[in-house]
Amino acid sequence: MSIADKQETNALNTLRGQHPWPDVSGVRPWDYTLGGGGRELVDALIQKHNPKVFLEIGCFLCSSSKRWLKQSSTMTVLGVDPWDDSLIEQCNRYVGRPKLTREYPDLEVQKQFARDIKEQSPFRTALANIAEYKNRFIPVRGTSPDMLYKIHDAGVVPDIVYIDADKKIDDLEIAHQLWPNALITGDDWHWSRTKGYPMRQVVYAFAEKYGFEVEASWATWILKR
Secondary structure, three states, rough: OOOHHHHHHHHHHHHHHHHOOOOOOOOOOOOOOOOOOOOHHHHHHHHHHHOEEEEEEOOOOOOOHHHHHOOOOOOEEEEEOOOOOHHHHHHHOOOOOHHHHHOOOOHHHHHHHHHHHHHHHHHHHHHHHHHHHHHHHEEEEOOHHHHHHHHHHHOOOOEEEOOOOOOOOOHHHHHHHHHOOOEEEEEEOOOOOHOOOOEEEHHHHHHHHHHEEEEEEEEEEEEOO
């Protein structure tokens, strides 16, 4: 193992120690995603660049994290999310609505989904969903951009940063400042037509400022040099 590889391993182990997994034995997983399509772009990015570290900002129930982990048997995913109680009320609102109904047509199953999020906690439910990848997923519980600085301070350098959080430019700016060579991609490209597609505005402004090109498909976008 090279010196650089040893340093990377030590940095990831430092982060693991700071952000341990909870006990998820007996916790019911729910493989439910809010993603709006186009994630094949990210799959292709992983397969092409074979990243060692993938940083996901905004994980919800970790269904997208599971998808990324399936693309590579050697990649470690860092998941940044507060996994706080606000997700309980959020999931309650999904019951009976079209997207959750498409996933789980039985209304009683939808209600069980909402109950489990509350009783098991969003955090434990999310990690139960990716328990098979425990050795390659580090749950950095907290909000961005604060946690981005902590990841940087631990000495971890992500190869890809995926942003699925607040529709603000802060995550983009700080991720690029901390890791200028990282590939940046994300979700929410077609979120909220009535608000003028705020994520598109953020991404285009950032791309113009730093000389990137934008590729987008459905909800997914990628910044290309």
